[in-house]
Amino acid sequence: MKLKATDRLMPSSDGSVRIEGYLGQRMTSCIHNGVMAANHALFQIPFRDKTDEGGSWGGEFWGKWFTSAVLAYQIEPTDHHGAILADAIQGLIDTQSENGRISSYENDFGDWDIWGRKYALLGLIAYYDLTGKKEALQAAVLATDELIRIAGPGQKKLTETGLSLLEALSSCSILEPVVLLFQRTNDQKYLDFAEYLVSLWSEPSAYNPNGIRLIEDAIAGIEPLKIASPKGYEMMSCYEGLCELYRATGRHEYLEAAIKFANLVREKESMIVGSGSSGELWCDGTKRQTELLEQPMETCVTTTWIKYCYQLLRLTGDPKWADEMETTLYNALLSAMVPSGNWWAYFSPLAGERVPSHMQVPLVQCSCCSANGPRGLLTAPGWAVMNDDSGIAINLYYQGNWSGRVNNGDEVGFEMETAYPEPDNIRIKVKQSKSCSYTIKLRIPAWSRQNELQVNGERIACIPGTYTEIHREWKSGDEIHLKLDLRGRVITAPGNINHKAIMVGPIVLALDSRLSDGEKHVSLWLDHQQMERKHNQDWNIDYVLLDNCSDQETYIDLVPAASKPEGVWMAFEVPFLIRPTHFVGHKESKLVMCDYASAGNEFNESNLFRVWLPQPLFMEQAFPKGTWHILVHSEDRPEIPDGTRQLEQTGFLSL
Template structure:
């Protein structure tokens, strides 16, 4: 396993801090516990998400099913909506604390606890249908919501309510002689119920009650034994350690499977058993190798799908937003546990592309699926009485996680992961440090960070150097620093007020060949995937090739029109030259709702040797591509070589995304 050597420090720290005792190993990086104000493109999306989606949610609609308790089978998952919404609302309050938001949280928890039965159950399923369908999945989200409220308030009444809710599940399973690993939906091998692992371990961490850890331990042991759904058990730990492709681990339901691995992260924190961390790392590396597509998400029809290889094709229901969110949450866990900047690179990729593209421009709604070719389609409401879908409820959880990883801390240091314009306040070694990020990254390359401790002090400031930034520069008060892409540049010095760090990441346009070997190319600029959009690229009879510069002319340089020469078409990528670049010229004449756009040179090659010419086409950022969420606004990421402009855009992809609909879905109006 390639990642074991990079884990040497993690294992050493674990052995020193835990010694396989009950003392949990510390995260190598900790979430920002100070204040954060993120501005620019991402800051705007966060603010709109809070004001137009999370904090305008009708709480009674979500809570009504808990009072009614009429759900009964696999068609019913209203039980998940409150926990998803509430964990988003808790993150919103952490980011923008205030009395109004706090009152919303208080009132919602109070109303939820009124529905708790004398037996401790909080849920939406009828008594006769307990443990059926998505019931345990919903109980998980109730626990996550209650624990997030406890973490904010330290309200022991709420912690006791959460414990009673968990106790009810443990008792009911015992009374009915059902193993948790044999519970849940047959079609997905019970993965939904097994994801209860995460909140059970979180409950143990907060109460110290060993019965919750015993429950978790027994569940993980049962994963390795024959069970109701699989003859050899789910094998999540064993197959994770072996980096088995996700599509070959149990049922290939991406969202629920990753949720189980989130639970293993908490088990590592609780026990210090490195086999759990190694299993999650092996699984995550396998996702990168086999499933994670170019924009930072995965899945087709909600399943693992060999997505790395398949992504250049038209997919039916690609990249479920719930999968995007859960992949980001798993990367966040690994960033905390390992301190490896790779996982911050992944978070940034997903944030600027798959996640940002799934949110409607006004922040009020989300897509269910996000294509790389075709049109964006807003999610339908899966339960009209609640007015939500799984992805609309879940999307904010990923976006509002951003302030937690943008700047992080460790013993004696601050780690900067996000370079969006922002202001952060955080303590290090007891000294309050204000970090001001002045940039419009990733539109332009200059990032200026002002470091202002409240007193001159020595500490480490670590800046994430993205793995793609192979030609960047970084200075401290004018002195150039050395660093390695794909790591943190750690600067330990005595910092004083108004010290300046300036980072110039490498924002050249990069050509990305199709992983399958298909003759298709995509373009990336920094963390941003680019696409063509029919608002800026008009269909024509031309066939065009995307080429790096300098163009490969026979015997001469690029000549004026009419030159009797030829250009050899090729992307410039060879075993010796694994990265090729293209010139990207910023475009200012673009639609107002497009964040960034660039002219790129394409080749028109009408015959074998003669009349080859250059043509400029506009590429825009993936999140803006198709962002009108209409049947008329089409886009594509992967560009066949050559690309026939007359059929560059595929129409009516909503019909394969929603085959059961006769009318194209539309986002609800505010």
């Protein structure tokens, strides 16, 4: 069908992007050891046996895993992976009732009933999009028709279903697959149901006397913490659905609400590594991120933030959403995946230790974040290179290649050589069979203040925070050379001027206990460019005056570390100052800091880390200990599963 609002940027066709290098290796581990190694038959059990009737939420896992598996297949379209998808889709369809119902509950409207149905629908639609097989689409049609029969106008209001604590946000998020189904069938009843559901958001309900008001409050600039129930993951899922409804209707207030809410998340909730939440709730996290927050940055929030930003990048063409995704991808998201790729953290702190997720629903041998994390990671090829009416937009710089078509149908492509974001050099070599005219847009991140760009040796100016558009007749062998600003940047915490952090490009650095065997019993100050160095001839001493902890962004000289532990991606020597008293005894010191995703990646109590550095930093108290207790709230510290999710462990040998 023809949408009322079209995307400014469109994802490249499946399989057109091949990502290698560090990011490619992490994706491969996720696919082979996590997504495609999962025993997907377990995820069908809740639908077959209605095991969620007692209050569980096992119904969400099939759809989360399956949509990840579809992304994995698009990256590695092997016969083996295809067979896994076909088997899983048939397994779900086999649980569908004669009336079309697909649910993990015996009775309608259990706490997570509609939430689980949403994920089942997303999986069915994703398989139809991938294969064109009508059986999957028909199953989604029947399931949605049955939902409309029980929750359409005059029936049970979805805003009065699910957990009252969440004020029906989980149920309301079914908006997304309902609109996707309309877009694929052009059946007006699905659009009518979607708009009816959104109208309920503005009406009083048994859960909220004012209604959840996701549209009105976002447009009014109400901060996320004060909109409805502040459950970050479910709330953003509703706005994802609103983006799809905007495409279907063209109603500007839907897009306006989605953009304004996302900007509020950036301003009020996003932490330096690109995620937010405490205890899964919005928490004014931008200002509070230097605290030892309980259960910070749920991986489901991280994944959904990436998916939400992806929606807005498509709809607006604004590169700031790609900036956001890049930061989140390399920091909050990759830090949550254990090195082997078979499991994920539930929460990710900025200080202390990393803790793997507990086995949240033993019946399906999974946790919500371990099922959801891959959905964020494996979207990267979709937004790395995108199409628009004039050509292509390169959003992510990576080792690998891309091939596809531009708007006039010409086949084009390129090879990219870079280890970015560790070195600053990016080389893009055009590879195509014939010359043709189109535009290549290069994302210049907002943080990259000093840039060098050349095409075949000709210098081109570029502005931070924008796309640099190069329109010309491109021929095979043309080369683009881009150098971004990878100087170390000292960042001041928004809520505490005395706390500093260091970023290199999109990468947040952290102290790691494996790398910090140097100075003891001392207080250290970051030795950055705002420090004022003085020499007194009478006393023949050099001393340093502080910058009064200015909140001005400044730079710091970093040197790649000569050595680093196995499993650490990036490491730098960082200059610090020892200032034991006013003028006397000032001297330089060096500590090694690594990328946040590598920090603490042994996932044990002895491997500690921290991002925010109080000024001064007293080294004896640099690493908070025992923080797993505020991440898990259980008697036992979770362990990483061994990756063998066998049916024998559950007793379901008949599957």
